[in-house]
Amino acid sequence: MRRRLINSTLAVVLVVIAVFGVSLVIVETRTIENSAQESVESEALRLLSIVDGRLIGGESVTPKVLSEQITTDRYARITIPGQSAPLEIGKRPSGGVIAAEETGAQGVKIRVEESHGTVGREIGRTLLIILSVALLAIVAAVILAVRQAHRLVAPLTDLAETAERLGSGDPRPRHRRYGVPELDRVADVLDASAERIARMLTAERRLAADASHQLRTPLTALSMRLEEITVTDEPEMVKEEATIALAQVERLTDVVQRLLTNSRDPRSGSAVAFDLDEVVKQQIEEWRPACRGDNRAIVRSGKKGLRAVGTPGAVAQVLATLIENSLMHGGGTVALRTRVTGNQAVVEVLDEGPGVPADLGARVFERTVSGRNSTGLGLAVARDLAEADGGRLELLQQQPPIFALFLSREAESHSGT
Incomplete structure (x- = not known):
């Protein structure tokens, strides 16, 4: 593209120079020739007036006197009536000449000639000047064309590199x-x-x-239920555990759908009124085997009969994250406590462990912020799920740790309390 821009610019400049240069050469040539012709005619008239003046005054007319009056490199022939031979001044040019003849009142005839080569040399000097100017114009055009081509091509090259970087994943x-x-x-x-x-x-x-x-948490809970099925021979126990496992599969499907929905729009919650006690009870039942296997207990206390507004699957996932967090980082009994504050229902998850380190504090909800070999994603995702339903997840106390999930209460439930 750079070469094409330079060639197109030079082509335009050459066409302009050719058109105006040829026109200028023609005009200057004619001007020089006309000027030379006028100069020769003027010189013939001047010599004629000198000769007539000397003849009227009775003075002699000699070549020596007239040679001082004629321009160098010109030839003049003066024919005076009564003289046998004309007077000649200068050397008569050969070849093409520019000539002028004048006749005076005394019958004097004067012819002045100038070699056309003198005019040709003047025309040559003019053509040389025009050619030099044209060459300078071409050089300037080349420089400007190169600069303009660089000004246009360099950004295009840079834009191409940017597009290539985008295509390569940067x-x-x-x-x-x-x-x-x-x-x-x-x-x-x-x-x-x-x-x-x-x-x-x-x-x-x-x-x-x-x-x-x-997905790790519900899959772990599902795996525990399946293990319970494999180690029991009682049909009723198998049926009960299978029913719970199917419910967990449904919640797992809900978790996947929720994650996909939040990835498109974190605020696209599908909040409904639901029984908060059912979600709390379901989480206690799911996590009791894990707590029992860790020689720990999980209990529930506080106000019952609460109805909240949110997505049951998302609320269950938040509580599951908090319970798992207590099992991983806490100690002693894991407690779920429900209460009411204003027009909000609150579910608190606490344990008897050492709590959240002082250097973490509220930063515990930030992504990549974690303690004791965890991924640092659980609490961050749990807070996103809570906020998607218009709720919020907070750390109320660091030692011992108390995490609280705040949800809006159902209007009818609020008016009836």
Whole structure:
């Protein structure tokens, strides 16, 4: 493209120089020839007036006197009536000449000639000047064409590299502008595309991380139920455990759907009024085997009969995350306590462990912030799930730890208490 821009610019310049140069050469040639003709005629008239003047005054007319009056390199022949031979001044040119003849009142005839070669040399000098100016114009055009080509090609090359980086998976915007409106517009579009791709990649990575973490808990609970089925021979126990396992599969499906929905729009919750006691009871039943296997207890206390507004599957997942967090990092009995504050229903999860380290504090909900070999995703995802339903998840106390899930209460339930 660089060569094409330079060639097109030079082609335009050469056409302009050719058109105006040829026209200028024609005009200057005619001007020089006309000027030489007028000069010769003027000289013939001047010599005629000198000769007539001397003849009227009775003075002699000699070649020596007239040679001082004629321009060098010109030839003059003067014919005076009564003289046998004409007077000749200078050397008569050969070849083509520019000539002028004048006749005076005394019958004097004067012919002045100048070699056309003198005019040709003048025309040659003029052509040389015109050619030099044309060459300078071509050189200037080449320099300007190269600079303009670089000014246009360099940004295009840079934009091509940006597009190649986007295609190779590097979505960082470059924020470069080039002073050319059209190219700057392309750069704006590429930067906007880079930002969109970066957001999409971040969302995909976040979904993968959240899914791997959030699916681990229900899969672990499901695995424990299946283990219970394998070690018992009682049909009633098998039926009961299978029923619970099927319920866990449904909740697992809900978790997957919830993760996919949050990956598209974190605020797209499908909150409904539900019985909070049922969700708390279901979580206690699911986690009791794990607590028993760790020689720990899980209990429930507080106000009962609460109805909250939210997504039951999401609330169950938040409570599961808090219970798992207590089993991993806490100690003693795991307690779920329900209460009412204002128009909100609160579920608190606490244990008798050492609590949240002082250096973490509220940062415990940030992604990648973790303690004691955990991934740092569980509490962050749990808070996202709570906020998607209009609730909130908070750390009320660090030692011993108390995590609280705040949910809006159902309007009818609130008015009846």
